[in-house]
Amino acid sequence: MKKINLKEVKEKVKQAVQDANFIIDKDLKKLVQSCLPAEESPAGQEILNQILQNADIAFAEKLALCQDTGLAVFFVTMGEKLKLEYDGFKSLHDAISQGAREGYGEGYLRKSVCDPLSRKNSGDNTPVFIHWDVVAGDAFKITFMAKGGGAENMSALKMMPPSAGAQGIEDFVVDTVLKAGPNPCPPTIVGVGIGGNFETSALLAKKALLRQPVGSPHPEPLYADMEKRILERINKLGIGPMGLGGRTTSLAVHIVSHPCHIASFPVAVNLNCHSHRVVEIDF
C-alpha cells in the first residue's frame, strides 16, 4: 500500500508554486516561438518577443512571470487505498494549504485572495482551491495551476439547447474570445468544457487547461478537428498579442467532454492567459 507523507506534500507544493511562477512551461515557450514567423503585425511580433524575454528574466532573477500570481488552484487525484502519514498536519487539505502559503510567502509572490464583498485580503493567498478526484487503487497526483484574474474574468458558461450542435459550440467559444478582446492577456489558451451539468461543465473547461503538452490535440479526431477549426477562427479575429492586433490571439484550444442530460447541452469556456502556469507534482 502506497504511503504519502504530508510533510513531503507540503514541501513539494511549496516548490511547485514557485516553479510555476518563475519558470515558463517549456511547451508554452515552443508554442509562442512557433507563432512568431506567422505573426504579421509588428506590434504582435514585439509582444511575442517580450513574452519570451520576460520568461528569460523571470527564470534568471527568480521573479514572477506576471505580477498577478493568481489563485492557487489544485487538482488532486487520490486512490481510495492510499495511506496518509499526517506528520503533524490535520489533513491533506491542510498540508496543501501550508505549502501554498509558504510558497507564495517565501517566493514574494503577490497575495491575490480577498473577501468578495469587503475586499479584505487574506494576506497569505489562502484559501486554496482544491478539486478532488477519488479513484480506485493507490494513485496520487497533484497538479497546481496559478490562475490569474484577467483571464478568469473573461470565462463564460452557456446552457444551450441540444439542437445547437457542434456549430453552436464553435460559435459560442469564438464569440467568448471576441468579447474578451485584450482583457485575458492574449495569446490565450482556451479551455472548453462540453456536457456534464451546470457546475461540472465549468470544471471540465478548467481541467481542459491542464492538458500536457499544452497545444497537443485531443486524442479523438472528432474533437481534435473541432479544436483546430475553433483555433483557426479565433486567430482570424485580429485581436492579436495583448490585443494590439495580429493573428496570434490564441495558442491552443483544448476540449474536454462528458455525458449530459438528454434535455441539456452545457458548454463552458475557461480562458487562460499567456502566463499559463501549470505544474504536475509527482509522488
Ligand code: SF4
Ligand atoms: S491575465 Fe495572466 S498575464 Fe494577464 S495580468 Fe492576469 S495573470 Fe498576468
